[in-house]
Amino acid sequence: MRAAVADRPGPLHEVVTVQTVPEPGAPGPTELTVRMTATTANPSDAVTVSGAYPSRTTFPLVPGFEGVGVVEDVGRDVPGLTRDLVGRRVLPLGGPGCWQQRRTVDHSWCVPVPADLDDRTACFSYINPLTASLMVSRYCRNARSVAVTAATSAIAGHLAELLTEQFSLRPVGLVRGTPGSTVADPDRWAEVISTADPDWRSRLRSSAPGDTQGPDVILDCIGGPLGNDLVDALAPGGTLVLYGLLSGTPLAVDCFDGRGGTRVEMFRLRDTVHSAPRRDLPGLFAPVFDLQRRGLLHTPVSAATGLDGLPGLLASGVGVGSGRGKILIDPWV
Secondary structure, three states, X not given: OEEEEEOOOOOHHHHEEEEEOOOOOOOOXXXXXXXXXXXXXXXXXXXHHOOOOOOOOOOOEOOOXXXXXXXXXEOOOOOHHHHOOOOOEEEEOOOOOOOEOEEEEEHHHEEEOOOOOOHHHHOOOOHHHHHHHHHHHHHOOOOOOEEEOOOOOHHHXXXXXXXXXXXXXXXXXXXXXXXXXXXXXXXXXXXXXXXXXXXHHHHHHHOOOOOOOOOOEEEEOXXXXXXXXXXXXXXXXXXXXXXXXXXXXXXXXXXXXXXXXXXXXXXXXXXXXXXXXXXXXXXXXXXXXXXXXXXXXXXXXXXXXXHHXXXXXXXXXXXXXXXXXXXXXXXXX
């Protein structure tokens, strides 16, 4: 079968090649064989392939944390209800491996996909939609004002959708002022502020409604030196939620000093998914699937390709971490 393989650590476009590899063979006692029908590329793939997690990454490696496939076979010890999944679609979670035509996954890591969601929608249900759904539910339920960094990113668009639809709350967006970058659906944003503006800090503090002194919650995927300014901009008792590190630099220790009763929360999707009982995983996705049925949390596709075209797209920078959309990969083309 065909697979996109990283033979060594490094940048995706330098180390990923498409190869003919052995079929996975019969599933183990508690495993399912999944025929992948669609997958995509995420920043998490780039970080993992870079060698950032040597204690849990071995090479050669088939990347791909997100995708959808059809169950073809089940192991002898798979429980009866799960055995009924043969012929049905699932999201195979728990680790990389979606950039290939078939893979085996323990049955407990497979989340059934509703029949009324197509592959193109279901393929992107995991990384960004689940992160957005969990963070909005966990941190924003009682917020009066929310700010979101990297507001032109795909996940920021999801966050704005959920905040307006669920809480009638339009967030304030922060951008770096890159020429040509715009937020998706400007009507969902109360204001978009460029950090290139020398006055951006005071504008952020004054963006909150009424006499509120700054946002109650800031959802940040950048980290680094920006963190201290974001903590200073929070309303008293406010929360900075760090869910990414696009800057490549951790938050400074000073961000955790509790000034004004503020706090910093670290949100990692992997920690949530891996710490939840496996039987609860379908429940985590239920709100996401429901929102997707309603036309929300849909991911634009910047390019569609088969496996053979993937290395070229990775070299072009299309779709990995871009607010313009993601790559949609058909493993059988």
